[in-house]
Amino acid sequence: MIKEGTLHLDSYRLASYAVQVPCYICGGGNTFDAELCRHCCAPMALAHQANTQKVRPRMVAAIGTSGVGKTVYLGMLMDMLSRMPDRLQLLARGAFSITLQQITTAALSRGEFPDKTPNEPDRWNWVHAQVRAQKQRHPVDLIMPDMAGEALLEEIEHPRSYQVIRSLLSQCSGVLMLVDASQLGSGTLEQDYFAMKLLSYLIELDEDPKTGWPSRPIAMIFSKADEREDCFIDPAAFAASHASGLWRLCQERFREVQFFASGVAGSCAYRNVPKLGRVRVPLRVEPRGIIEPFEWLIGRIKS
Amino acid sequence: MKGKFRDFATKLQAVPRQRWAWLASGLGAAFLIFGGWWNNLPLFGIGAASFALGVMYILGRRTSRASMPPKAPAAPAVAPTPIAHQEPRAPVAPEDTEGLVEQMLAQGRYALMLRPQVVGNLSAAHRERTRDELTEQMAFVPAGEVELGPWDEHALDGAQQDEDRHTAVYRVDAYYLDRYPVTNRQFLEFVMAGGYEQMALWDAKILPAVIDFVDQTGCLGPRYWRHGRYHEGTEELPVVGISWYEAMAYARWVGKRLATDAEWVKAACWPVPLGPGSRMQRRYPWGDNMDRERANIWGSGPGRIVPVTEFGSGVSVGGVYQLVGNVWEWTSSNFGAGGYSRPELVLPTPMKSVRGGAYDTYFDNQATSQFQSGENPVARRYNVGFRCALGACDVSFSETNDAAEPVAELQEAGA
Numbered sequence: 001m002i003k004e005g006t007l008h009l010d011s012y013r014l015a016s017y018a019v020q021v022p023c024y025i026c027g028g029g030n031t032f033d034a035e036l037c038r039h040c041c042a043p044m045a046l047a048h049q050a051n052t053q054k055v056r057p058r059m060v061a062a063i064g065t066s067g068v069g070k071t072v073y074l075g076m077l078m079d080m081l082s083r084m085p086d087r088l089q090l091l092a093r094g095a096f097s098i099t100l101q102q103i104t105t106a107a108l109s110r111g112e113f114p115d116k117t118p119n120e121p122d123r124w125n126w127v128h129a130q131v132r133a134q135k136q137r138h139p140v141d142l143i144m145p146d147m148a149g150e151a152l153l154e155e156i157e158h159p160r161s162y163q164v165i166r167s168l169l170s171q172c173s174g175v176l177m178l179v180d181a182s183q184l185g186s187g188t189l190e191q192d193y194f195a196m197k198l199l200s201y202l203i204e205l206d207e208d209p210k211t212g213w214p215s216r217p218i219a220m221i222f223s224k225a226d227e228r229e230d231c232f233i234d235p236a237a238f239a240a241s242h243a244s245g246l247w248r249l250c251q252e253r254f255r256e257v258q259f260f261a262s263g264v265a266g267s268c269a270y271r272n273v274p275k276l277g278r279v280r281v282p283l284r285v286e287p288r289g290i291i292e293p294f295e296w297l298i299g300r301i302k303s
Numbered sequence: 304m305k306g307k308f309r310d311f312a313t314k315l316q317a318v319p320r321q322r323w324a325w326l327a328s329g330l331g332a333a334f335l336i337f338g339g340w341w342n343n344l345p346l347f348g349i350g351a352a353s354f355a356l357g358v359m360y361i362l363g364r365r366t367s368r369a370s371m372p373p374k375a376p377a378a379p380a381v382a383p384t385p386i387a388h389q390e391p392r393a394p395v396a397p398e399d400t401e402g403l404v405e406q407m408l409a410q411g412r413y414a415l416m417l418r419p420q421v422v423g424n425l426s427a428a429h430r431e432r433t434r435d436e437l438t439e440q441m442a443f444v445p446a447g448e449v450e451l452g453p454w455d456e457h458a459l460d461g462a463q464q465d466e467d468r469h470t471a472v473y474r475v476d477a478y479y480l481d482r483y484p485v486t487n488r489q490f491l492e493f494v495m496a497g498g499y500e501q502m503a504l505w506d507a508k509i510l511p512a513v514i515d516f517v518d519q520t521g522c523l524g525p526r527y528w529r530h531g532r533y534h535e536g537t538e539e540l541p542v543v544g545i546s547w548y549e550a551m552a553y554a555r556w557v558g559k560r561l562a563t564d565a566e567w568v569k570a571a572c573w574p575v576p577l578g579p580g581s582r583m584q585r586r587y588p589w590g591d592n593m594d595r596e597r598a599n600i601w602g603s604g605p606g607r608i609v610p611v612t613e614f615g616s617g618v619s620v621g622g623v624y625q626l627v628g629n630v631w632e633w634t635s636s637n638f639g640a641g642g643y644s645r646p647e648l649v650l651p652t653p654m655k656s657v658r659g660g661a662y663d664t665y666f667d668n669q670a671t672s673q674f675q676s677g678e679n680p681v682a683r684r685y686n687v688g689f690r691c692a693l694g695a696c697d698v699s700f701s702e703t704n705d706a707a708e709p710v711a712e713l714q715e716a717g718a
Binding site: 083084105108109111229266267268269270271272278281283284285286287288 | 601602638645647648649650651654660661663664665666668669674676677678679682684685686
């Protein structure tokens with residue numbers, strides 16, 4: 001017995017699959033319906049948005065060691081700029097761009113810091129936003145991922161272990177580098193060494209004096225500076241006295257470096273958490289020095 | 304037109320010197336070549352000089368950078384704001400009662416004159432004036448119960464609420480609370496009167512550290528002052544950059560004390576008893592809903608500390624200004640004591656309780672009457688000030704030494 005029925009002609013789907021969509025971060029080919037790039041795990045929404053909106057977003061990365069405060073910094077920055085658009089106006093492009101500020105502010109308002117960013121790139125939060133500064137005529141489209149500090153260090157120690165980091169940092173127009181001021185102030189040099197490693201890695205990626213990292217803007221941010229008031233008074237002097245290696249490297253190899261201090265928690269305590277041990281918790285949230293480094297960086301990125 | 308020229312000049316000034324040097328050497332080289340080609344001596348000379356100067360500058364800078372150790376940059380050259388000029392008060396002879404009373408009133412030390420042991424020595428007129436000063440400067444908070452509880456019930460989900468809802472009910476005696484936080488002008492009286500040198504005012508354990516309570520210029524005083532004086536134009540701003548011990552010393556000097564946690568919350572929540580063990584308390588001094596027009600917190604004010612008389616619409620039921628917003632306020636209680644706030648916390652150092660939020664407090668739920676934060680008692684923060692309290696039993700308005708509880712205000716409060 002022969003049954004008759006209607007069969008949809010799906011050849012157009014096959015045609016779509018045949019055309020590869022390049023990832024905006026690494027340039028690798030992906031199918032049109034891929035959610036994440038199969039090469040670097042960056043969200044393909046970035047590529048689709050760039051194609052549909054006919055813009056070429058710039059990239060800015062927040063880098064630093066694990067636990068230095070990258071997630072809190074980026075989340076607070078996004079939230080502050082979207083709530084008070086006096087100096088800089090920030091408009092998120094796509095719902096996924098709001099997740100980072102949502103999880104950061106939700107945790108902070110509960111009196112906790114957000115959970116550590118996982119090492120797997122497919123679980124990172126990405127931000128694609130349009131930023132308009134008062135002085136700039138044209139808005140700038142920016143892509144900012146919240147990368148895991150441990151993944152960054154892994155990539156530095158074993159290059160090409162995280163393709164997404166390598167591709168992103170090669171194309172970044174500038175970076176926000178976070179260094180823990182409280183650790184530096186207490187006399188330990190670990191943060192100094194980590195920061196020097198990160199800077200050296202950037203130079204390795206592109207050392208062209210005109211277009212490479214020597215001439216790209218780097219906002220050096222001393223995070224957790226609320227525990228070191230002298231850092232707020234003069235961040236550059238703090239760098240010279242507490243991170244001399246970093247200071248010297250910046251002077252010698254980079255032309256566009258500016259030092260800043262920032263803090264989010266006015267005061268901190270600890271809480272014992274099963275399996276995690278003693279974790280730091282903020283006793284109140286009073287952000288300082290969050291917008292200034294970003295504002296400086298945006299001013300240096302040519303639109 | 305002038306503006307355009309000015310903008311252009313500013314842009315030119317902003318170009319780094321090294322770029323000028325590169326430009327000079329490049330142009331110089333071009334002039335040198337063309338001058339030689341055309342046998343034009345002036346062009347050749349200008350080119351040679353320009354090229355030599357540019358190259359010398361670039362090479363000199365590179366050599367100095369390679370050989371010199373990195374130096375810390377100088378502090379940003381910001382012209383210091385002028386400081387207020389105020390001479391110390393002339394000493395008053397002990398027998399000059401009139402002068403003594405005037406001086407103590409001017410210094411804000413009226414509470415000392417209303418002590419039950421002292422008030423009998425005042426004339427009726429002086430007693431009247433001193434009482435008026437007290438009622439003008441301080442608000443009466445009637446006795447009663449107040450519940451201190453979790454800082455944000457909304458942050459707890461349903462399952463957590465029963466487990467984590469730590470509350471404690473305190474009985475508070477009647478007391479007076481400053482209507483305004485202590486200002487720079489008021490604190491200057493304490494500094495000029497030698498408050499930092501009067502050892503009797505200070506806790507014995509902090510005496511060795513009092514010498515470290517200095518301002519920007521090394522003089523004794525709040526952290527952000529200069530030469531022992533506040534900056535001009537900041538006289539009505541709440542004093543900040545003072546430790547808990549300095550706040551305590553000032554309070555003792557004016558014959559008052561710091562409010563306890565329970566007292567502070569009672570003034571802000573203004574509990575109304577509904578029945579046995581039940582009361583209605585306000586989330587904010589003005590009511591249960593956040594109104595950003597009524598408090599100087601992040602995003603609502605000018606982003607800095609404002610004079611103590613501003614944000615009058617946020618006044619509490621009892622008439623106390625800025626209980627929420629502008630600056631945090633030291634209380635006399637220990638942070639974490641009582642177990643009602645966040646009992647699970649482990650403190651790096653013993654902390655004192657601060658309440659009320661400041662101009663940069665980001666979340667509304669951290670600027671409520673119940674929210675408690677902690678601070679190291681020796682910390683001298685840019686956004687922590689204080690206001691003083693005075694037990695009603697510690698002052699008397701009559702010669703008979705009766706406790707000063709204003710009957711009219713008590714009836715008004717329903718106590």
